[in-house]
Amino acid sequence: MKPLITLLNEELSKNIQNLHMPDTLKQSMIYSLEAGGKRIRPLLIFATLDAFGMDGTYGLPVAISVEMIHTYSLIHDDLPSMDNDDLRRGKPTNHKVFGEAMAILAGDGLLTYSFQLLSEIPSSVLPCEKKIVLIRELAKASGPEGMVGGQVADLEGENQQLSIHQLQKIHANKTGKLLTFCVKAGAILADADQETTEKLEQFAYHIGLAFQIQDDILDIEGEPEKIGKQTGSDKNKNKSTYPSLLTLNGAKEKLNGHVTEAKRLLAELPLHTKKLEMITDLIGSRDH
Amino acid sequence: MKPLITLLNEELSKNIQNLHMPDTLKQSMIYSLEAGGKRIRPLLIFATLDAFGMDGTYGLPVAISVEMIHTYSLIHDDLPSMDNDDLRRGKPTNHKVFGEAMAILAGDGLLTYSFQLLSEIPSSVLPCEKKIVLIRELAKASGPEGMVGGQVADLEGENQQLSIHQLQKIHANKTGKLLTFCVKAGAILADADQETTEKLEQFAYHIGLAFQIQDDILDIEGEPEKIGKQTGSDKNKNKSTYPSLLTLNGAKEKLNGHVTEAKRLLAELPLHTKKLEMITDLIGSRDH
Numbered sequence: 001m002k003p004l005i006t007l008l009n010e011e012l013s014k015n016i017q018n019l020h021m022p023d024t025l026k027q028s029m030i031y032s033l034e035a036g037g038k039r040i041r042p043l044l045i046f047a048t049l050d051a052f053g054m055d056g057t058y059g060l061p062v063a064i065s066v067e068m069i070h071t072y073s074l075i076h077d078d079l080p081s082m083d084n085d086d087l088r089r090g091k092p093t094n095h096k097v098f099g100e101a102m103a104i105l106a107g108d109g110l111l112t113y114s115f116q117l118l119s120e121i122p123s124s125v126l127p128c129e130k131k132i133v134l135i136r137e138l139a140k141a142s143g144p145e146g147m148v149g150g151q152v153a154d155l156e157g158e159n160q161q162l163s164i165h166q167l168q169k170i171h172a173n174k175t176g177k178l179l180t181f182c183v184k185a186g187a188i189l190a191d192a193d194q195e196t197t198e199k200l201e202q203f204a205y206h207i208g209l210a211f212q213i214q215d216d217i218l219d220i221e222g223e224p225e226k227i228g229k230q231t232g233s234d235k236n237k238n239k240s241t242y243p244s245l246l247t248l249n250g251a252k253e254k255l256n257g258h259v260t261e262a263k264r265l266l267a268e269l270p271l272h273t274k275k276l277e278m279i280t281d282l283i284g285s286r287d288h
Numbered sequence: 289m290k291p292l293i294t295l296l297n298e299e300l301s302k303n304i305q306n307l308h309m310p311d312t313l314k315q316s317m318i319y320s321l322e323a324g325g326k327r328i329r330p331l332l333i334f335a336t337l338d339a340f341g342m343d344g345t346y347g348l349p350v351a352i353s354v355e356m357i358h359t360y361s362l363i364h365d366d367l368p369s370m371d372n373d374d375l376r377r378g379k380p381t382n383h384k385v386f387g388e389a390m391a392i393l394a395g396d397g398l399l400t401y402s403f404q405l406l407s408e409i410p411s412s413v414l415p416c417e418k419k420i421v422l423i424r425e426l427a428k429a430s431g432p433e434g435m436v437g438g439q440v441a442d443l444e445g446e447n448q449q450l451s452i453h454q455l456q457k458i459h460a461n462k463t464g465k466l467l468t469f470c471v472k473a474g475a476i477l478a479d480a481d482q483e484t485t486e487k488l489e490q491f492a493y494h495i496g497l498a499f500q501i502q503d504d505i506l507d508i509e510g511e512p513e514k515i516g517k518q519t520g521s522d523k524n525k526n527k528s529t530y531p532s533l534l535t536l537n538g539a540k541e542k543l544n545g546h547v548t549e550a551k552r553l554l555a556e557l558p559l560h561t562k563k564l565e566m567i568t569d570l571i572g573s574r575d576h
Contacts, residue, residue: 021437022444029432076396081388100369104392105440108364109432111396115403116427119420128416132407135423139404144317144397149309152393156310 001275004046004056005039011064015117021109028098028106032071036089040211040283041066041182047275048186048200061121062134062185065114069142070178072110075103077151083233090228115139126189133188141181150174162240168209176208199265203276206262211283213255216241218287220248226288259284289563292334292344293327299352303405309397316386316394320359324377328499328571329354329470335563336474336488349409350422350473353402357430358466360398363391365439371521378516403427414477421476429469438462450528456497464496487553491564494550499571501543504529506575508536514576547572 012033016026042063046056078085078093079100085093095103118135126134140146150173157170183204187197218227219234220243234241242251262280266273300321304314330351334344366373366381367388373381383391406423428434438461445458471492475485506515507522508531522529530539550568554561 016432019433021432022440024444025432025437025440076392079389079392081392101367101443102440104364104367104369105436107396108360108399109436111399112427112431112436116424116431119424119427123417128420129411132416132419136404136407139400139407143400143404144304144309144313145307148393148397148400149313152310152313152390155389156312 001043001046001050001056004060005042007057008039008042008060008063008067009034011060012067015064016113019113024098024102025106025109028094028102029109031097032075032094032106033068033110035071035091037070038282038286038288039067040279041070041179043279044179044182044204044276045186047279048183049190050275051269051271051273052186052190052192053272054190059186059189061117061126062138062189063182065117065138066178066182066185068110068114068117069138069147072107072114073142073147073151075107075110079103082151082155083237085229085233087229090225111142130188134185137181137184137188141177146173146177147175150177157240159238160240162245164242164245167240167242167245171212172205172208175212176205179208179211180204196269196271199269203262203265206258206265207280207283210255210258210262210280213242213251213258214283214286216243217248217251217255222287228288255284289331289334289338289344292348293330295345296327296330296348296351296355297322299348300355303352304401307401312386312390313394313397316382316390317397319385320363320382320394321356321398323379325358326570326574326576327355328567329358329467331567332467332470332492332564333474335567336471337478338563339557339559339561340474340478340480341560342478347474347477349405349414350426350477351470353405353426354466354470354473356398356402356405357426357435360395360402361430361435361439363395363398367391370439370443371525373517373521375517378513399430418476422473425469425472425476429465434461434465435463438465445528447526448528450533452530452533455528455530455533459500460493460496463500464493467496467499468492484557484559487557491550491553494546494553495568495571498543498546498550498568501530501539501546502571502574504531505536505539505543510575516576543572 013030016029016033045059045063049056049059074088075094077083078088079095086096087093094106098106115135118131121131142148150170153170154174180201183200184197187200216234219231222231224230242254246254259280263277266276301318304317304321333347333351337344337347362376363382365371366376367383374384375381382394386394403423406419409419430436438458441458442462468489471488472485475488504522507519510519512518530542534542547568551565554564
C-alpha cells in the first residue's frame, strides 16, 4: 500500500497548502502532518476497501480527514497542561516549535477542516447520504463520547489504580473508536451489509486494544530512538497500564489474545482480508 | 424572540447532558454553555428565518451548533497562552474553574459535537443536501480560513501597528464569518434565491464589523460590571483597535456608518426584516 501512503502524504500537505490563512498557522498545521507516523488509520481504510475488492484511492478523502483528526489530537495531547511532551516521533512537539497558542489553534484548525473536507467531496463521487453518515460517525468517534472523552478519562486516571475493565474502557474511547471508524468507513464506502460491518467492527475493537497494549509494552521495553521519544513516561506519570496490572508477560499474552481473535474474525469474513491481516500483524509486532 | 432563546438555552445543556462522557468534561462543557451571553448568533438565525415568514424553531439545531462553536472559541481564546483572561461574563473563565487541560478538551468536545449535531438532524426535517451545505459553510466559517485563522492573525497583530484594512480583515475572519454564516444558514433553510442570499451576506458583513467596533469602544468606555470583565485590555495588550486608529469619535462614526449601511441593505430586501433591524440596533448600541 506504499503508493497509497505516498499519495496520502502529498495530499495531506497539499490540502492545507492551498488554503488562505496566516502563514504561521499553515506552517504549524503542516509541521505536524508531515512529522511522519505510521499512518495506521489511513492504512485501515485502504485495507478495508481492498478487502471488498475496491481501490484504496476511493477512501483517500476520508483517510486525510481521519489523519488530520489524529494529528490534532496528538498536538493537543502533547501540550504542557496535558502530557507535557517535548518530543514526538523524534522531533520537537508542535508547541515547542510554534508556541502553545499556535499549537492549540493548529489543532482546532485541523479538527474543523477535517469536517469541511468530508463535506466537500463531490456528490458525483460520494452520495450525500454517505457523506452525512461518515461525518456523523467521525464526529462520534472523535468527540466527547469518543476520543475527547477518552483523553479526559486517561488524564483523570493518572495516579489512580484502575481495573482492567476501566483501562479497557478508557482506551476503547481514546484510541479504539477512531480506529473502528476507519474500518467502518471502509465498510460504508463499500456498501457492506450489516453482518459484515458488525464483524469488521468487532475486528477493529480487538486491534484497537492490541494497539494500546503494544503502546504500553513499548513504553517499557521499546528503543527510544525507534519510538522517537523517551520510554518510561507511563511509570513517571504513575499511570495504570496493561503491564502494571497484568505484568509484562501477562500484557504480552493479552496482546496475542487480541491479535488471534482479530484474525479469527477476519477468517470468518467472505472477503479478501490479506491486507487487514498484515495490519493486524503490524500492530501486534511494531517496534515504534 | 425570548421564548426561542429560552428553548435554545434548555436545549444547549440538554444535548450535552444526554451524552455519555466523563462527568468533569460534561460539567466543563455545560459551565461555559450556561455562562450566558447575548446569543447574538442564534438570534441572527431566528431573525433571518422570521424575515422569510418561517418559524425560528426550524433553525434550532443550527443555532445550537453555532453557539457551541462560539462557546468553544471563547474557552480557547481565554486560555493563559492566548488572551489569558480570568473573567468572562462576570464569572471565572473555564480554565480557572476546571484547569487548562479540561478547558482545552471541553472546547475540542464542543467543536466536534457541533458537527455531530448537524449530521444527526433527521432527513425528514432537513434534506441531506442542505445538511451538507450547512456543515461545509459552518466548517469554513469557523476553521483555518475563518475564525481560527482570524484568531491567529489577532494574536500576531498584538504589539503591531495595523492598518484599518488589516484590522478589518482580522475581524472579518475572527468574528465576521461566523456571524455571516448565521444569516446564510437562515437563507439556506428558507430556500432563498441567490440575489437575496448575497444581499443578506452583505448585510451580515456590516453588522459583523459594527459588532467588532462596538467591542473595541466598550473596552474603552464600557462599564466593567455590565461587560463582566475589566476594560482596557486592548490597551494593555497594545492592540490596534478602531478607536486607536480612528480616535474614539472616529470609531463611533464608523460604527454608525456600518449600522446605516446594514439597514439600507435590509430595506432593499422584499422580506419582513423587522427582527433583523432590531438586532442591528442592538449590535450598534449594546452596553455589554
